[in-house]
Amino acid sequence: AQAREKEIEVSWQNPLETEDTDINAEKGDILVFKTDYTNNKKTFKDHPLYVYKEDDENKGDPINDARSTYKYTLKDTGTYIFECGIHDIMTGKVKVEEAGDDDLAGVDDDDFANA
Secondary structure (H helix, E strand, O other): OOOOOOEEEEEOOOOOOHHHOEEEEEOOOEEEEEOOOOOOOOOOOOOOEEEEEOOOOOOOOOEOOOOOEEEEEOOOOEEEEEEEOOOOOOEEEEEEEOOOOOOOOOOOHHHHOOO
């Protein structure tokens, strides 16, 4: 299946909104982290962002520059973790499934014509 590349906005603030802490997505979706949510001039220097797969040994380097928007493409299935390098309360996860997989895959509309 082809990736759908849907953008999912996450308000990267302290504390995080409840809907931003447990996200379901599909492979190819893009997380859009935004720090400047009310013209408060916050950047990733204020809230360094780590995004990594749950089973990764290393978190990698944080996004910690003067940007206020950062896009992260979910390239693989599995569970991703995102967290602030300063504030423990700023953490969440994304469960990523294959794009386009659903229970009706391969079923034609004609199968319902005589139902």
